[in-house]
Amino acid sequence: MKLLRYGPKGQEKPGLLDASGAIRSLTGILPDLAGDALSPGVLAKIAALDPMSLPKVEGNPRLGQCVTGLTNFVCIGLNYADHAAETGAAIPKEPIVFLKSLGAVCGPNDDVIIPRNSVKTDYECELAVIIGTTARHVSEDDALDYVAGYAIANDVSEREWQAERGGAWDKGKGFDTFGPLGPWLVTKDEIEDPQNLAMYTDIDGKRMQNGSTKTMIFGVKTLIAYVSQCITLHPGDVISTGTPPGVGLGVKPTPVFLRAGQTMKLGIAGLGEQTQKLVPWAM
Template identity: 55%
Template sequence: MKLVRFGPSGSEKPGIVAADGSIRDLSSVVDDISGAVLSPAGLDRLRAIDPTTLPAAPAGARLGSCVPMPYNFLAVGLNYADHAAESGMPIPKEPILFNKAPTSISGPDDDVVLLKDSAKSDWEVELAFVIGTEAFNVPAEKALDHIAGYCICNDVSERFWQIESTGQWVKGKSGPTYGPVGPWLVTGDEIADPQALAMTLDLNGNRMQTGSTETMIFGVVELIAYISRFMKLVPGDIITTGTPPGVGMGMKPPVFLKAGDEMVLTVEGLGQQRQKVVAA
């Protein structure tokens, strides 16, 4: 099952993708793709609906993030060994966690608006997962039970503020529009193995990133068990899991985003994002 949110920013409606690819309006059934809707019982309720009985979303409707602004938008750094190498950093012995401000979240095809004075904004195609039921001190064997589904995240990053300057990752990761999420929330039953998904990112038609979640250092199961040792995760929380090599920072010479660029991101089974880059 593929769930979406469509409509103007701040006024999105919940939707479901029908077998023919059309988006159907779920607003007569649920208020949003959040809370108890993301629980196993809530998702089963939506599975029982024939999407063709629901009204179609307006043609060409904007897609928002596939879940609304969460309590927690967490990310994992250097979670691919080859990306750590291109960044000139050692392979971590345990997951590196940081926050992206929830206000960085935007729709999958919304413009990425460069931060004022940004000189080193970069791209990162990532697999993200969304929590469906509260998770705290979760054993690894129960980890997947707490996932509602998966989606794409572009972990846009301002490298000067992240690594140089005072080197605080949250500063370089949290600008408005620096966290496109979606297009779909694909429920866990449709993803047989989250550690076997191909990933790509193109910049202006040129392939920059090609990877697979199979090369993650810490997989989805391990991440849930690890993160839930330190904090309580609640329905709707988003965890984005790291990026394969091919980011602009790692190129020789480095390449960074500029106004007029276009990014296209794919993760196998999770659809596509397309963002234009615009000046502040």
């Protein structure tokens, strides 16, 4: 299933995408795509429904972030061998874990705001793992049992704040709109192997990232098990699993960062596509 949230910001309703690409309303069946609504039992009940029996949503509504009510937005740094190489970083011996501000999360096609005075805003196409069952001290063998599904995340980053202003990476990752998520949550039964998904990013139509989850250093199972040792993961929580090579920071000989007016388009096989326009900070 492809589950989504649609409507104006702050007024989103739950829905699903039918086989024809139309949105079907889940209003009255679910309060929202959050918390226990992502449990295996509830997802099984939704899967048993005939999508054609659900009200069709007319028009082309805005898509919101595909899950809400997150407790944790966990991100993993330098988790692709080829991305580590392009940045000149050593291969991590353990996953690099940081948290993205929950205030950064936005819809998959919402505008992304370049922070005031920023000259080093960057993009990162990532596979997002969405938790469906509370996970605490889980094993790698059992890790996928705790997954509701997968989605695309854009781990937008301001590199100066991330690496040149002292302290943790979180500062460069948590600006408003720096966490587009969606367009939908694809339940895990539709993704045969999360370690074999092609992924890409285009900037103004130019292919910049062209990678695969095959080159992850630490796979999805390992990350869930590892993170659950130090952070209790709750239904709706997200683990964004790192990015392949091709980010602006890695362009040689001179990094190329984002500018207002540009358009980002990101996609992962089986998970759809998201598009954001970059706009200047104007407050």
